[in-house]
Amino acid sequence: MKLMEFQGKDLFRRVGIPTPRGAFVRTADEAERFVAANPGSWVLKSQVLMGGRGKAGGIKFADSPAEARALATELIGEILKGVQNPEGERVESLLIEEKVAIASEAYVSITIDRATKKPAIMVTAQGGMDVEEVNERDPDAISKYWVDPAIGYSPFIGRRLAFAAKLPAGFHKAFPSILTGLYKLFMEYGANLVEINPLVLTKDGAVIASDAKVELDDNGLYKHPDLKEWNAQSTSDPDQMAAVAIGLGMSNYAKLDGDIGVIANGAGLGMGTMDAIRNAGGSAANFLDIGGGAQAKLVKDSYKLVTDDPKVKALFINIFGGITRGDQVARGIVEALSGNDLRKVPLVIRLTGTNEKEGRAILAEAGMNPVETMDEGAKMAVEMART
Amino acid sequence: MSIYLDKNSKVIVQGITGREGLFHTQRMLAYGTNIVGGVTPGKGGTTVEGGTTVEGGVPVFNTVKDAVDATGATHTILFVPPQFAADALYEAYDAKIGLAVAVTEGIPAHDMLKIVATTPGMRIVGPNCPGLVSPGRALVGIMPGHVFAPGRVGMISRSGTLTYEIVDGLTKAGLGQSTCVGIGGDPIIGMTFVDCLRSFASDPETDALVVCGEIGGSDEEDAAAFIREHLPGKPIVAFIGGRSAPKGKRLGHAGAIISGNVGTPESKLAAFAAAGVQVADRPSQIPGLLKERMAAAAV
Known part of the structure; x- marks a missing residue:
């Protein structure tokens, strides 16, 4: 969940970071x-x-x-x-x-570094601008510290970073305690990112957070029932809302620019399917990971979600039957898509894995173009979208 | 040989009496996994159906410690909801479990940060992973066992279904597998590509490797660097899922910078190229490419 500035600053005040x-x-x-x-x-x-x-x-x-x-x-x-x-x-x-009358602007953030599996702190004296630009133009201007999660934050880290990043002397006294608060917020609220840009040194010597960027890990939100209200009203991505509305995970659906709809079971297979379509000369209209079971209701809702996008000219459903049997999946698909209330688009279904032959026979009987391989299915979908 | 898991590995199931735990326990037993017990607080002393493999059923214990004391288990697999996963992993660590498979999706990243930093010596596979399998020997996870076949190709993957897709192709091409590890798709995971590569490097029964990555993060770049240094000449084929995905929707600027602007398909392709690892454009090419590599290396 991304927080708006006023929400981020609410959290800042809870951990003692001064705000205007x-x-x-x-x-x-x-x-x-x-x-x-x-x-x-x-x-x-x-x-x-x-x-x-x-x-x-x-x-x-x-x-x-x-x-x-x-x-x-x-x-x-x-x-x-x-x-x-x-x-x-x-x-x-x-x-x-x-x-506020600004004397100087700095930048500070804490994020999760996947590679080292540690919280990473970044500080630069070049605040108030896009930190990516600073990184490209003058990477040495950014000082970094990776915190050992088993030890946690200690104020020496703030002192060290303030000197390393050459923050003006006016920052030095307040900075370690502001970073103490920021780290506390990062840990307590399970943040993916906390960022103050700019952290302002005012002409009268105060150090305050002029902006607040906070992104919380959705998986950890259950620990904070007090933030439930923000979650409910957060204007999140329309794709995410559409996915959640039909019972998919938030990141299981994303609209893209192409004209071939994609439904696959598994995120990796979904991405692989998009790639296969590109390799066949086409372009995917979406990414949709339907998850393990591919239940009839979810197949139908996913079909509707994908084909509600008017630019979708063909649909490629790519299922690898693992624990779920292929014949079960095929029955689910036929049942889901046999109604008259759905927009009809040319459809190709690749079904393989457990009981694949039985599954493909069921699909063929319903006129649903079953194929055996992903490459074959992608090629067929691209041809269908062109005609 | 295989890595991490063979048919003698003693495995327990945390959350064995739950729906998922029970279902997959039966599947793992049917595959031949040596499941010696399970844990569900409050159900100690009971048993669950052991099929034809465990006479009298699989014993259930109240705590992981009880289970380990009674059975000598070294491996565990967790079927517990995300909010209890951290506790379950710590309980496994406390009981001196050597390898824990966390299938659970949705464990808070901060829980994992703390766990990986404070459980030295315990291998964690996952979370949000399909587990691992040493084909023909044992399976600890939720993978469909029948697509795998015993053999000499090692596989490491960040995804579930894409792994099955690739393994299915390998098996049909006559390339069996020594061990397949699904390391999981979460931002913070226990075992990484490099950890697994290090283990495969010293396994005399693994001749070739498939590394199945995805866009995002820097695990693939790290893997390529490791291969370049420690496994030159080893027949290895890589695959990167999501190469056609548009850029954008990034996790904030700071994340992109701290990892040194890696994560793009270009960065991963360049890293593998520098390590002499061929990257397949599509999963269906992997068996052929691997065979060429194996022939060239005369293995």
Whole structure:
């Protein structure tokens, strides 16, 4: 689950990381009232999950209640588009924060490093910009530390990183304790990523988290019933929501650019099927891993999900019957797809493994083009999509 | 010989009386796996159906320690829900189990971070994996046993069904397998490609290897580096699933950077090429390529 900035900052405050003074609002009325009650210079920040929010025009500055109202009216309901999400994301709420006088900006993050199986901390004095760019331009400017999970975080790590990354002296006193809080959050909430960019040193010497990027491991969310509400309202990926709606895992479905629908049992086989289609000169319209059993209801719902995409011209179902017998799977497919309520697209089914011959006979009887190998099926699906 | 598992390995099943545990216990027994007991708290003293292989049924114990004390088990397989998996792995470690197979999907990554850092000496296969099999000897996992055949090809894979697909092809081409390890698809796993390669390297009965990877992570790059250094000349064919997947949907920028911009198909292909490992474009090519390699190496 990716958190919005206001949610991330809520967690920051719980672990003692300083954040700017401000308010979370959902309407222009609230924005106007807040600024009226708290005169000064304020930043209006659109609450979205996409990156590049500033470049997309999602951040504005207001010095008066009227200005706050006008800008909030403009922002709320607007669809922000960026390089990373051409489809755009609708702004539902704003975070209003005091405009701070910036002396210096740093970057700090903690993520899970798969290769070393350790939490990895990254720090650079070049905050406020895309850290990938920093990495490409000046990789030595990024200091890293891999924490031994059996020992955990100790403040010396923060001190060492602050010196190694050459953070300005004003950061030095606060940084180790901010990192203590960030590591605590990372561990307690089971985060895949926690990032402060920028971590700001203000002109009056305070160090505060100006932005917050937090991504939590969905598998660990059960440990935090207090975050359930955020999970329910998080505007997640439409593909993920579609998958969950029919009882698939969140990452079992993804829409792609091609015109051949794919249903396979297993993630590896699903990816292999997409590759086979490309090798046959075509292009997959989606990735769909239906899981082990391929039950009739799930086959039907998956078929519907895939063929609801109008660009799908043919469908390739690729099943390797492992523990589930091929004849059972075939019966499930025939039962699922025999109704008249489904969009008909040319269909090829590859069925192999346990009881494959019996399974293919059942499919052939129902006119469903059974084939024996993945390459053969991919080739046939590509031909069908062309005609 | 095989690695990690043979027909004498004593195996227990944690969660043996659950639906999945029971189902797969029967399948593993039928395959010939030496299942000596199971664990379900509160059901100690009972037995579960042992089929024709275990007279009087498979004994169930309350704790892993009881099971190990009574049977001398060295291997365990866990059929427990994700929220209890960490505890079950620690219980296995405490009882001095040598190898644990975690089939469970959905174990929090932070649980695994802590477990792999604090259970030295215990091999963990998985999580989110189909287990391992030494064909003709024993199977500890949920793999369909009949697609495997005994032989001299070792296999390591990050995926389940793709493994069956590839193994099916090997078996039909007359290339049996010494051991197949499904290392699992989660971000944080116990045994990696490199761990398995190291074991295969010292197995006199494994002549050739198939490494089945996927896009993402850097396990394949690490495997290629290991092969380059320690297994030059060994007949090895690799496969990388998901090469046609579009870039995008990454786990945040930090993750991409910390792993040194690896994870792309290009990076993995280049790493295998540098190690002299041929990468098959499609699973169906693997048996042929492997045979060529084996002929060239005269094994």
